[in-house]
Amino acid sequence: MTTAIRLNPTSERGFTLAEVLVATFIIVVGLVALAQRIPVRNERCRDRPGETVASFLAEQRLEQLERLR
Helix, strand or coil, X not given: CCCXXXXXXXXXXXXXXXXXXXXXXXXXXXXHHHHHHHHHHHHHHHHCHHHXXXXXXXXXXXXXHHHHC
């Protein structure tokens, strides 16, 4: 018994060009939003180094207190 394979272009699965473009647009917008926030964080750390050191020392002290319990 032989089976015939029918190729019907309407039943093929995949993404359309429009779907790919929309997904690419969403990803690009997200990456641009993230990239814009990176310099702001770096500037905050550079402008206030004492605040960064104080945060680090406070975190270390909290960890020491937790270990004592």
